[in-house]
Amino acid sequence: METSRKRPRVVVVGAGFGGLWTAKRLARYPVDVILVDRNNYHTFLPLLYQVAAAEVGPEEISSPIRTIVRDFGNTEFTMADITGIDLKAKVVLTRGKDIHYDFLVLAIGSVSNFFGIPGAEEHAFPLKTMDDGIDLRNHILSRFELAYKETDLEERRRMLTFTIVGGGPTGVEYAGALAELIRGPVSKDYPGLGRREVRVVLVEAQDHVLGMMPEALRAYALRRLRSMGVEVLFGTSVRSIAERGVMFHDGTVLPTETVVWTSGVQGEPRLGSWGLPQTAGGRIAVLPTLQVAGHPEVYVVGDLAGFEEDGRFLPQVAPVANQQGAAAADNIERQVRGVAPMPFRYRDPGIMVTIGKNAAVARLAGISFTGFAAWLLWLFVHLMNLIGFRNRIVVLIDWGMDYFFADRSARLMLSCRKRPGTGNLKPGS
């Protein structure tokens, strides 16, 4: 296990986009890399909402990390949950052995930010990890089973009201995917339980969806959502969430058993106690070189990095994480050579959001697309960015099944049992 100490050791914490792209770039350089993640797989988060909508299976949007890093040559994977960092001793602390570093790249992403709303932590469904996706899938599918048996109309309606908080890309994409799940497989499998009885409610505090998009694209997305039967409530924010309903700021209550939280993210809350400078939203403040002030050997990339450009924080999206990962790797190599690190500059590749069958909005190189062309582009870009030939093919098959037959096969309600002795690697498993 112990690698040669002649080459500097880079510890990369987190195997999401940021961490993986750091390791991938570091494969070119004469360093030893230890990649740490709490899971044994990388999750392709842009398609996580499709797991939660039973459109693709968990296996299809994930890949074993060991298999990915096999080709890197200089990367060793360790499955561990980190519990702290000793910046002085240059050591990452885990439940097992501590890991010494010469350079550290923190890429542990973000968690949901519930803004202290009462009941949100307990009752809202986040959509940030594979486990979240599977949980939400189980929950949604069981609502249909329960409602189908329920004779009390009010209860039935409550079970069939799906509330999504946040009109950003995830909220819009999930609302669209749910609306199609209901229009297709659900209406076919639960005769009589159709669009009229099932509600998808998208709640947004502002007066528009997709705030980062130009006005024309926002309007298109809204029109599409509404034509698919999604109710969009603007200027509405959440005061509290309970098991059987959500209360809005004006005191009205929506009876619902499902509140999906896509509204806000923040840095890993435990980071506050690890001695790193934080920005608003719990991110870690970084220098233009992605280093932490006072710790030239510590880099932060991806959602966790509070990186300001032109006076604004960069968005917490995959392309930022990928580019920052590569940039951090390049800067580490410069430091190893004794050269000063370079400031990072984001090259915005644009943004794409799909709303449903044949419908998407895209903004690329200053040009706006909508409709079928944007949708095809969205499919192509997501498919090509999936890791592994097998996953691309299987996702394509599932999309085809959904598109041509309105059928979704990934509709398993898995129960989870705790077995003694099996869970000592994963907290909560």
Add this chain to the structure above:
Amino acid sequence: METSRKRPRVVVVGAGFGGLWTAKRLARYPVDVILVDRNNYHTFLPLLYQVAAAEVGPEEISSPIRTIVRDFGNTEFTMADITGIDLKAKVVLTRGKDIHYDFLVLAIGSVSNFFGIPGAEEHAFPLKTMDDGIDLRNHILSRFELAYKETDLEERRRMLTFTIVGGGPTGVEYAGALAELIRGPVSKDYPGLGRREVRVVLVEAQDHVLGMMPEALRAYALRRLRSMGVEVLFGTSVRSIAERGVMFHDGTVLPTETVVWTSGVQGEPRLGSWGLPQTAGGRIAVLPTLQVAGHPEVYVVGDLAGFEEDGRFLPQVAPVANQQGAAAADNIERQVRGVAPMPFRYRDPGIMVTIGKNAAVARLAGISFTGFAAWLLWLFVHLMNLIGFRNRIVVLIDWGMDYFFADRSARLMLSCRKRPGTGNLKPGS
């Protein structure tokens, strides 16, 4: 939900092979069918061991029951766990509403029989349900992660000793699949952790594997297993199982953290209290017509049916369940017409067991096959019996990835969390 009461109502409990084939045949007849299962999906159990070996994903060997029965026309699905039967009132009891029947078909299969061996219930891994398969997959994959970090050689060896109890088809197939997992993905992903350190131990009380096969096929299977590195211990039975080892009848202890139980099955233990006549092994005694004596409206099919033919109980395998399901449906139709039910006669289609790449044994129409031909036949028969085009294609892709690249993509270690409000449909979820 309430179906017309003019047609007799047949309640089929269990959507495994027996129950599904009953419902499929009943689709031809003028009856209303209610199919009840505790899961919302049907599991193709012959490939469950491949889920536990991370070869295929859970989604690939399962199908939503509602989608399967959609085409039957006269079948309604209810997801429920049955808690009893009132034979007098002709009612099936569930946690929710009770379900009245005119005819009842019990097809709830079998559970593992640990024969009261101390520690087995708590520490052995059964392989009877999808949840079992996922549990075992998580456990096996975490042994490799834990062992890779472990420096104590004895502990490491214990973690890497995988014990399979029972030399029947499931034990042999799983031993082969594990041996290939180790030879392929594991040796590639954990450099240094190879065949020499990992042990697969198959424990069998008799002096042969595959007792139901002719001598030549048993010998071939044993030779193949041993050439793949599986240690086969004959004449060995288990005295007790603990978290860190298994003790055999002669007092020797094998340090192991994984004991897979494929050795015995029995009927659902709760059935004893429901007033149905039981045979040895906890099955329900049935007449030659598959009816329960004294209850001409109650049929039992599949693993649960204690059906004697030529003085021996039929084996608990899929073809028996399929044929009995169809036969029970035909007999119910006869009863509806006022005609006497016919005795069931099993037409044995033969048996096939795969051992590993290019190797299987098959006994069909009195002819024995081994090697590549048997293996191809095994692949073909299993693929064609999977439900749904999508699953066939995806399983074929995964088999191809494994065959040509020795890679398995379904290697997710999922953690399971209990969330309030999500589990009220499934016990233990």
